[in-house]
Amino acid sequence: MADGDTGGEAEPGYEQARDELAQVVxxxxxxxxxxxxxxxxxxxxxxxxxxxxxxxxxxxxxVETVLHEAGADDDGTARG
Structure with a gap:
């Protein structure tokens, strides 16, 4: 990210970040x-x-996108 916190490293995935955060705490x-x-x-x-x-x-x-699309399909809205 551009805020300089990562020092050029790729951002960790959610699980990796969560686990490291738990260790920090x-x-x-x-x-x-x-x-x-x-x-x-x-x-x-x-x-x-x-x-x-x-x-x-x-x-x-x-999730919201999928739910919205599923709702549009359920109410008969044509999808192309």
Missing amino acids: ARLEAGGLSLEDSLALWERGETLARTCERHLAGARER
């Missing part, structure tokens, strides 16, 4: 990190959360 909750390490992890978590949100928004859009 667990490390933050465990404590014992320096302030700098905690901030870096928090920033990574924010990036991963945005990635998950993008994937979920795309999935939601696909």
Whole structure:
């Protein structure tokens, strides 16, 4: 993405981002990190959360499209 968070790496898939986010949260909750390490992890978590949100928004859009098309087919609307 253009915001520079990925450092040129490909964006992870939803499951990969979700799993890494869970690891980040667990490390933050465990404590014992320096302030700098905690901030870096928090920033990574924010990036991963945005990635998950993008994937979920795309999935939601696909489901809504399919449901809309199915509804159009059910009410007799001609589809070409």
